[in-house]
Amino acid sequence: MTASTDVPEKDANGPMLAADGTPLKKSLSRALRVQKMRALALVAPLLIFVLVTFIAPIGDMLFRSVENQIVSDTMPTTTAALADWDGTGLPPDQVFEDAYYDLFVAAERKEHTRLGSRLNYEQTGASSLFRKSGRGLDDIGEVYQDQFEDLDKNWDEAQPWAEMMGSEDWLAKEAAWEKGSRLPKFALRDGVEELLPRTAAQYAIFAGYTHNEERKSLLKEEPWSAVHTALYQDLSTQDVSGYSGPHAEMLKAAAALVASPDFETVSFKDGFGEIDKDWLEPEIWQTLKLYAPKYTSGYFLNSVDMKLTPEGAEARPENERIYIMLFKRTLFMSLVITCSCILLGYPVAYILSNLPARKANLLMILVLLPFWTSLLVRTSAWKIMLQQQGVINDVLVWIGLVADDGRLTMINNQFGTIVAMTHILLPFMILPMYSVMSTIPHSYVRASKSLGATDWTTFWRVYFPQSVPGIGAGSILVFILAIGYYITPEIVGGTTGTFISNRIAYHISTSLNWGLAAALGSILLAVVLILYWAYDRIVGIDNVKLG
Amino acid sequence: MKRTKTLLATTALTVAAGAVSAQDMANDMTLVSWGGAYQTSQTKAYADPYKEMHPEVNISWDESSAEAVAKLRAMNEAGNITWDLVDVVAADAIRLCDEGLAMEYDPEELLAEGDDGSSAEDDFGDMIVSDCFIPQIVYSTTFGYRTDMVPEGADAPSDICSIFDLETYPGKRSLEKRPINNMEWALYCDGVAKDEIYDVLATPEGQDQALAKLDTIKDSVVWWSAGSDTPQLLADGEVFMGSTYNGRLFSVIEEQDQPVAMMWDMQVFDLDGWIIPEGLDDDALARVKDFVKFATDTQRLADQAAYISYGPARESSAPLVGKHADLGIDMAPHMPTDPANAANTLLYNYEFWADYRDDIDAKFQAWLAQ
Numbered sequence: 019m020t021a022s023t024d025v026p027e028k029d030a031n032g033p034m035l036a037a038d039g040t041p042l043k044k045s046l047s048r049a050l051r052v053q054k055m056r057a058l059a060l061v062a063p064l065l066i067f068v069l070v071t072f073i074a075p076i077g078d079m080l081f082r083s084v085e086n087q088i089v090s091d092t093m094p095t096t097t098a099a100l101a102d103w104d105g106t107g108l109p110p111d112q113v114f115e116d117a118y119y120d121l122f123v124a125a126e127r128k129e130h131t132r133l134g135s136r137l138n139y140e141q142t143g144a145s146s147l148f149r150k151s152g153r154g155l156d157d158i159g160e161v162y163q164d165q166f167e168d169l170d171k172n173w174d175e176a177q178p179w180a181e182m183m184g185s186e187d188w189l190a191k192e193a194a195w196e197k198g199s200r201l202p203k204f205a206l207r208d209g210v211e212e213l214l215p216r217t218a219a220q221y222a223i224f225a226g227y228t229h230n231e232e233r234k235s236l237l238k239e240e241p242w243s244a245v246h247t248a249l250y251q252d253l254s255t256q257d258v259s260g261y262s263g264p265h266a267e268m269l270k271a272a273a274a275l276v277a278s279p280d281f282e283t284v285s286f287k288d289g290f291g292e293i294d295k296d297w298l299e300p301e302i303w304q305t306l307k308l309y310a311p312k313y314t315s316g317y318f319l320n321s322v323d324m325k326l327t328p329e330g331a332e333a334r335p336e337n338e339r340i341y342i343m344l345f346k347r348t349l350f351m352s353l354v355i356t357c358s359c360i361l362l363g364y365p366v367a368y369i370l371s372n373l374p375a376r377k378a379n380l381l382m383i384l385v386l387l388p389f390w391t392s393l394l395v396r397t398s399a400w401k402i403m404l405q406q407q408g409v410i411n412d413v414l415v416w417i418g419l420v421a422d423d424g425r426l427t428m429i430n431n432q433f434g435t436i437v438a439m440t441h442i443l444l445p446f447m448i449l450p451m452y453s454v455m456s457t458i459p460h461s462y463v464r465a466s467k468s469l470g471a472t473d474w475t476t477f478w479r480v481y482f483p484q485s486v487p488g489i490g491a492g493s494i495l496v497f498i499l500a501i502g503y504y505i506t507p508e509i510v511g512g513t514t515g516t517f518i519s520n521r522i523a524y525h526i527s528t529s530l531n532w533g534l535a536a537a538l539g540s541i542l543l544a545v546v547l548i549l550y551w552a553y554d555r556i557v558g559i560d561n562v563k564l565g
Numbered sequence: 566m567k568r569t570k571t572l573l574a575t576t577a578l579t580v581a582a583g584a585v586s587a588q589d590m591a592n593d594m595t596l597v598s599w600g601g602a603y604q605t606s607q608t609k610a611y612a613d614p615y616k617e618m619h620p621e622v623n624i625s626w627d628e629s630s631a632e633a634v635a636k637l638r639a640m641n642e643a644g645n646i647t648w649d650l651v652d653v654v655a656a657d658a659i660r661l662c663d664e665g666l667a668m669e670y671d672p673e674e675l676l677a678e679g680d681d682g683s684s685a686e687d688d689f690g691d692m693i694v695s696d697c698f699i700p701q702i703v704y705s706t707t708f709g710y711r712t713d714m715v716p717e718g719a720d721a722p723s724d725i726c727s728i729f730d731l732e733t734y735p736g737k738r739s740l741e742k743r744p745i746n747n748m749e750w751a752l753y754c755d756g757v758a759k760d761e762i763y764d765v766l767a768t769p770e771g772q773d774q775a776l777a778k779l780d781t782i783k784d785s786v787v788w789w790s791a792g793s794d795t796p797q798l799l800a801d802g803e804v805f806m807g808s809t810y811n812g813r814l815f816s817v818i819e820e821q822d823q824p825v826a827m828m829w830d831m832q833v834f835d836l837d838g839w840i841i842p843e844g845l846d847d848d849a850l851a852r853v854k855d856f857v858k859f860a861t862d863t864q865r866l867a868d869q870a871a872y873i874s875y876g877p878a879r880e881s882s883a884p885l886v887g888k889h890a891d892l893g894i895d896m897a898p899h900m901p902t903d904p905a906n907a908a909n910t911l912l913y914n915y916e917f918w919a920d921y922r923d924d925i926d927a928k929f930q931a932w933l934a935q
Contacts, residue, residue: 131663142924513933527635
């Protein structure tokens, strides 16, 4: 720290003081803080913009690679019950009961098919199993609903149910409710929870759904058949003879009906078996148990050709492995494309930087012109150039190098992808190289030659080392762009020239398996970051210059 | 005097009518379709006449049907649906319905009765493959071949299995880069009876069998992913035969006059139609419902066939199909549903592919990459 003339001399005992008497250290740090805040305020708009529009969405997307709440959110009690199941044979009857109530509500909310689509990624057939079950579950409840209704049609009316289940206070408010205003929060009648626990629980779920999602009065909507099923279960286990609340006679009559031998019942397990026999196979329950946790490693395992099984991670069968191979291919081809860009771009950049400005500008336009043309147009043009009846093959046949029936296959394979992508990415290599080369002083080359070096020595020992930062910058640009390319490989890649990004695009837009797409994307991002780190260790990122 | 009165009354009525529609219906509507000749046919057959009746309505088009499922899901998550009516293939409609992204509707309420007096539900019949799907057209995926590349001494191909017959018909074929349709054709040509195809395909052995059959022609196949690929490959003589949508082949043959002919054998029928996104506000929904009722009536569906060779999804529209609007040729023989073309067909099995698509696609892609 250099003391200026304003700073008073250091007190023999105390700290150094600033002009206003505060300690210098404090004063300085305050000044620095203000400066920092000002700098931060200046970058804040950009920082916030990048955070909100770039980092947050990417983070959200990548987070989907482990997120798996849909299973436990849609079937909360079932997944909790399955946790205690050992995974062998069929789960206990209690699980079927839980699954009935969970799925019933999910079907009313139309969420069961979403869960089916989610589980179909793990077990083929889950999609239609859940779709079917949404319709079929009604059949179980209707057995009870119909019998109660035949006994007393009030069992299929909204009002008696509401009076029996709801508290007096709530009933008064619900009756006073008018369309457009807020519906009063449902409250259970005192004692009904002890008397009819399942029915009360199911009615409360029904009440929540009717109020919050349908926005209808409970005095108008008769409960769904799951409530009747719950009532049957309660009446077969609970004693209601002491009940004296509203509709006591009706309830006691129903209890008598349930106790009579004529009363028809369906076990939940049989009901599920009736919907689809797949419910009586352990496989679907194992899948549900396996994917019950809120976070799963399943997507990441899938993206490295493995799968989650009850015994842990396991390699997929040979004929389903594809992603590791695609990752390798993507890296290999990106490397080849980067190398061919260096080979083709270096001479061009060299000539550009050594020509007089006017000629260099003209050549520069030639480099940039394809850059300004639509990517699709350029890719499609390569198709016409390279195909078997295309320009290049026609010329080769015409000059007699190739027989008419032996035309070369240059498109819809790796070769086509490498050619088209090298062409498309070439400007990204030439531009940084050119801007670095044009800063290399000619005097160095002349000095080297005047000291007796040959042309080659001059280039290799003097010029080339100074142009390396340009190669580095261009290579990083081209390599990272190439790794994420998918339109060009999709159009000209055929089967051997496609990249991992084509699969990511497929899972985003066609199979809708966003979790798997996110896992593949995360791996790709990690690979790029590791390569970048390795590059920094080997070459040094300080050695990269864009100009 | 009397004239003025009538005029006044008419004006009053018009104003009243205008006021009612302004109150209840939104005037801006965004329709999503596939672009190209298909969207043009919709514009001419549905949108233009509708705008003539309702000049206050602005219809804008978005050519996003190919990515509609993913985009609708993203819109739904963002809580901002900007589309009013979306044209999708039936398989996507089923998925959107499953995901809760498309609105379920009541055909009797939403759709107009048939011209012949049949109820909407009967008129569309089995075409309503999902509670959310409003059918529009029947199209098919079928083959076209270069007539000038048929080998000397061989008959023009008329049997689906000629795509697997490299001896009689050498040359490249273009097939879609996905298992759907290809697996069915492969099994059929490997001797599996037509009504057992899906039972066989549901087993791992059946899937291997289909891939083994495809393996016999793998080296001669160019795989396509865009509907325009096969027409281009055929026009350039790059392939001898290839599969694509029948409307694309119609345009290659009749509009561009290329030496290409249709091979209708074992064409796979598929459906395309509208879905209404879930979560539209009341004004927008009222307008969309009004438009859909108009755009899917008997006459409108028949009109569309004058611009593109896809069959109307209504039974009552079939007799009204006339001539092509520009070429003046009879459209009926170019419809995939025409009895002469539909001698041997397959119907896309939506439920099967909803279940097995991910599984079989993984195997198919692994096989392709080998």
